Amino acid sequence: MGRIKPQALLQQSKKKKGPARISVMTIIMSSLIVVLTLFFLYATYRHWSQRSRFQIENKQSVLEGDNSFMDPKKSDLPGYAILETAKGSITVELFKDSSPEVVDQFLDLCQRGHFDGMLFRHVIKHYVIQAGDSDKLGAAEDWTLKGKHYSQLDTSLKHEAFMLGTSKAKHDKRGFELFITTAPIPDLNEKLIVFGKVVKGEDVVQEIEEVDTDEHFRPKSNIGIHRVTLKQSI
Known part of the structure; x- marks a missing residue:
């Protein structure tokens, strides 16, 4: 059986490590996508919740304004x-x-x-x-x-x-x-x-x-x- 040269062994080891590097990058990218998605959802929720609260406060102020015209007597x-x-x-x-x-x-x-x-x-x-x-x-x-x-x-x-x-x-x-x-x-x-x-x-x-x-x-x-x-x- 012939001996494998050191240079050939190095190339083989690089080929074996290649898939591991790709999987790590995939995990990192997936994590970034998840984080960005969660951030977007949170920002959207905060925007609409503040808008709804503003509308409710406006309605309450209008109702209070209408009640102010009622005859207290x-x-x-x-x-x-x-x-x-x-x-x-x-x-x-x-x-x-x-x-x-x-x-x-x-x-x-x-x-x-x-x-x-x-x-x-x-x-x-x-x-x-x-x-x-x-x-x-x-x-x-x-x-x-x-x-x-x-x-x-x-x-x-x-x-x-x-x-x-x-x-x-x-x-x-x-x-x-x-x-x-x-x-x-x-x-x-x-x-x-x-x-x-x-x-x-x-x-x-x-x-x-x-x-x-x-x-x-x-x-x-x-x-x-x-x-x-x-x-x-x-």
């Missing part, structure tokens, strides 16, 4: 009234937005104690209970004179049950009447201003509705409102 007004009666409590949500003037007048009268001790003057089953200082039927007069009944009402109901309203007729504060409907009454839309809705105590309203009355729908025994408590929320 209106938002501070009580939103609920609790009518305490001999039969129990009736909680009413007040429509401050749709009937602001009537609600303001009602709140003023409540603070003056106007409704304390006020009697329910008329109780008409399947129709309405009426409280007030006047012994006249007022908005309910046409109904009672014509002898209408709940079964004859229009089916396209506009005036829901358990709504709180007062007469549209001009009256002084002493003549402020309260009506709570016990059935949908579309005919009352032209006569009543609805400014609230019973949200708790419907059973109390129905119990008052069941009291005995005379031929003029006046309760045979006195039943009224002991006091009215105003609440911001319930």
Whole structure:
């Protein structure tokens, strides 16, 4: 067997080391690509996150600007009234937005104690209970004179049950009447201003509705409102 010359051995060793150098370079280049890719993704994420945060802050500032134009007095007004009666409590949500003037007048009268001790003057089953200082039927007069009944009402109901309203007729504060409907009454839309809705105590309203009355729908025994408590929320 012939001897291999040293020069030939050197060339063979270089050929063997060649692939190792290529694999190292490949690893280095791959690592650089991965690092650059991660850096690009991080930069993109940071850019869009900052942009989203900026948009959210802008929206919040716009909303705060809109809220600054709201009437603070209106938002501070009580939103609920609790009518305490001999039969129990009736909680009413007040429509401050749709009937602001009537609600303001009602709140003023409540603070003056106007409704304390006020009697329910008329109780008409399947129709309405009426409280007030006047012994006249007022908005309910046409109904009672014509002898209408709940079964004859229009089916396209506009005036829901358990709504709180007062007469549209001009009256002084002493003549402020309260009506709570016990059935949908579309005919009352032209006569009543609805400014609230019973949200708790419907059973109390129905119990008052069941009291005995005379031929003029006046309760045979006195039943009224002991006091009215105003609440911001319930």
